[in-house]
Amino acid sequence: MTLPAFELVEPRTLSEALRALHESPGAAPIAGGTNLLVDLRGRRRAEERLIDIGSLEELRGISLETGWVRVGAGTTIAEISRDRRIIEHGAPLASAARTFAAPAIRNRATIGGNLIDASPAADSAPPLLALDAHIELRSIRGKRLLPIDEFFVGLRRTARRPDELLTAVCWPLPAGRSAYRKIGRRKADAISVVSAAVRIVRDEAGVCRTARIALGAVAPIPVRAREAEGALIGHRLSEEAVAAAAGFARETAQPIDDIRGSAGYRRRVVGVVVRRLLEEIGERGNDE
Amino acid sequence: MSERTIRLHVNGRWRELNAASNRTLLEALRELGYTDVKSGCEKGDCGACAVLLDGQLVNSCLVLARQADGRSVTTVRGLGTIDDPNPIQTAFADTGAVQCGYCTPGMILAAKALLDACPDPTDDEIREALSGNLCRCTGYGQIIEAVRLAARRGHGAGEGGRDED
Numbered sequence: 001m002t003l004p005a006f007e008l009v010e011p012r013t014l015s016e017a018l019r020a021l022h023e024s025p026g027a028a029p030i031a032g033g034t035n036l037l038v039d040l041r042g043r044r045r046a047e048e049r050l051i052d053i054g055s056l057e058e059l060r061g062i063s064l065e066t067g068w069v070r071v072g073a074g075t076t077i078a079e080i081s082r083d084r085r086i087i088e089h090g091a092p093l094a095s096a097a098r099t100f101a102a103p104a105i106r107n108r109a110t111i112g113g114n115l116i117d118a119s120p121a122a123d124s125a126p127p128l129l130a131l132d133a134h135i136e137l138r139s140i141r142g143k144r145l146l147p148i149d150e151f152f153v154g155l156r157r158t159a160r161r162p163d164e165l166l167t168a169v170c171w172p173l174p175a176g177r178s179a180y181r182k183i184g185r186r187k188a189d190a191i192s193v194v195s196a197a198v199r200i201v202r203d204e205a206g207v208c209r210t211a212r213i214a215l216g217a218v219a220p221i222p223v224r225a226r227e228a229e230g231a232l233i234g235h236r237l238s239e240e241a242v243a244a245a246a247g248f249a250r251e252t253a254q255p256i257d258d259i260r261g262s263a264g265y266r267r268r269v270v271g272v273v274v275r276r277l278l279e280e281i282g283e284r285g286n287d288e
Numbered sequence: 289m290s291e292r293t294i295r296l297h298v299n300g301r302w303r304e305l306n307a308a309s310n311r312t313l314l315e316a317l318r319e320l321g322y323t324d325v326k327s328g329c330e331k332g333d334c335g336a337c338a339v340l341l342d343g344q345l346v347n348s349c350l351v352l353a354r355q356a357d358g359r360s361v362t363t364v365r366g367l368g369t370i371d372d373p374n375p376i377q378t379a380f381a382d383t384g385a386v387q388c389g390y391c392t393p394g395m396i397l398a399a400k401a402l403l404d405a406c407p408d409p410t411d412d413e414i415r416e417a418l419s420g421n422l423c424r425c426t427g428y429g430q431i432i433e434a435v436r437l438a439a440r441r442g443h444g445a446g447e448g449g450r451d452e453d
Contacts, residue, residue, distance in 0.1 A: 107345055
């Protein structure tokens with residue numbers, strides 16, 4: 001089926017793109033197109049004007065800046081999956097990128113697109129929640145940084161204003177150890193049934209000082225399991241503490257039945273995944 | 289809806305066409321006669337429409353033709369022809385990896401992208417690299433064997449994109 005008719009605005013610079021978005025705030029930015037074109041073709045979206053940001057160099061690239069990692073919104077998932085800086089300073093995101101859809105999609109899909117689509121199963125979201133990431137939004141009025149847990153506001157809804165463009169995601173160089181797991185219907189090219197990312201900072205005595213536990217595909221938005229995190233603070237990663245955190249993660253989940261899995265399965269498995277990730281971090285020993 | 293003229297460097301040859309804003313790269317290539325690029329699911333699930341865009345595997349159903357303006361496209365015909373096949377194509381024939389043939393162009397290009405990046409892949413790497421290409425004749429066993437064989441023979445690394453004429 002052909003795509004519906006739309007006008008395609010082709011800015012050459014970021015400022016031209018922001019101007020175009022200001023002039024037509026209902027327009028949809030398009031980069032890799034791996035979500036947007038599918039939704040337009042399926043008539044689930046009906047924007048009449050698209051702004052092609054796919055060739056804007058200003059939106060691409062990964063950099064380390066005084067204590068922060070910055071990833072341009074137009075950076076592809078494939079680039080993120082093999083970048084040494086991401087592997088070192090954003091390990092759960094690199095893991096998620098390696099199991100994101102299939103190679104041809106990873107070569108086109110961008111991190112900005114994955115976030116703006118705001119699917120509950122967005123693969124990049126749990127790792128970025130665990131990394132305390134911030135979302136950079138720009139308009140002709142200026143720039144603002146939003147903590148990622150304020151960015152997702154409802155099912156497929158974000159805090160982006162209609163004239164804003166998601167231009168980058170950044171996070172502080174992470175302390176502690178992290179781990180990520182995705183459960184899909186098959187090993188590759190699968191949409192998450194459940195996913196989780198955890199990051200734990202422990203002191204010399206092995207006591208948890210910071211805990212992040214983020215869950216995907218078990219609620220209307222990617223969420224942090226804050227009670228589960230709280231259950232770890234002040235404790236070692238003992239069997240009891242891990243079991244308590246896994247139990248709280250199950251309670252945080254508000255899963256639904258869909259074609260990929262039942263709510264009951266998701267609730268059960270999210271606890272198992274969180275427990276295993278915490279055990280994995282425990283086995284890897286104390287922070288260096 | 290506005291059209292504009294774009295240029296695509298397809299299999300080593302510059303081609304021009306008028307592209308409406310909603311024209312996909314898949315549609316543009318087939319209109320130019322590159323019917324070796326197959327139209328399957330049109331939503332990025334099946335890989336039948338895969339091409340190499342500046343050497344990278346993409347689903348051409350999910351690229352706007354205008355987004356490919358000025359860029360290089362390799363279709364399976366650009367890798368080799370019946371008279372002068374690429375080693376991957378020969379390996380697909382030798383292992384019986386082709387049944388109905390519809391998935392084959394995408395499979396071969398996915399294999400090409402893999403072997404360019406990783407000349408000696410493990411079976412898991414082969415399966416992962418082909419995970420976005422569906423075969424409905426259930427011929428995966430022979431397809432994986434074909435990629436293994438092409439790797440053993442040395443698959444003819446390089447950018448591809450030779451002129452088909």
